[in-house]
Amino acid sequence: MPISVAEFDYIRKLVYDRTGVFLSEDKSYLVESRLNVLAKETGANSVSGLVAQLKQKPFSPLHKPIVEAMMTNETFFFRDVQPFEILKTFIIPELLKKRQGDRTLKIWCAACSSGQEPYSIMMLLREYFPQLANWKVQLIASDISTAMLDRATSGIYAQQEVNRGLPTAFLHKYFQHCGHKWQIKKEIRQSIEFRQINLTESFDFMSQMDIIFMRNVLIYFDIQTKKSIFAKVRRVLRPDGYLFLGGGETTVNLDSAFELVQFDKGVCYKLR
């Protein structure tokens, strides 16, 4: 049975209210196919039965996996290459000089999905900046989805996942076999703090960060939500810190407090 307009609208509102993710009309097929799987998993007879159960309470343990299932979790190691080149060539060397005094480096990787992005950052730091071993390096990796955070914390990836973007030398150096899969080594896993953070909620508990990666998540938000997130990012980014967004995302025309920093082949943002 195809999903009705009223059922689709209910799911859309639920997802928007909880996450800020806006599901456009053309996503109804996606919602329907994911709800079909969840209807089977939860023992509801049909999508309509599942939605009827959801409607009985404003938010229950049943709502959480439904909301999480509507997220797009696409990610891979060293995605887009350039942000990592910029980190390696310009930003980390600059911060190594600037933060000589307190020898502290704080990085937040927001909306980290299954963890490939923060692990890419940590491998880069280990590989090219061994002097950071004597620094206090804090890398916080967050996502709204507890299912994704569980995967990220485990650090276990299938062969096809480690084939995407990860240099072979890094696979052999930083991972070990785990059955038919690969697991990133414990010392790397334990050097990252995984936390559940909803970007539509307050960031007041966050300390100021030197670098923020917030990539390929803002594209799912409407203009108002993006603006309110940038206003919060402003407060947790150090005055000389750097913000990385996804290729289809920008602060331009949304928040004039940020300026674009152009590098050879890529860009990032900093506060004016």
Ligand SMILES: C[S@@+](CC[C@H](N)C(=O)[O-])C[C@H]1O[C@@H](n2cnc3c(N)ncnc32)[C@H](O)[C@@H]1O
């Ligand atoms: C496409 S992935 C991006 C992963 C990674 N940053 C990258 O660029 O490869 C988007 C992630 O955003 C997360 N997400 C969606 N809405 C969120 C919110 N309101 N707060 C935090 N994370 C959210 C999803 O769970 C998903 O894992």
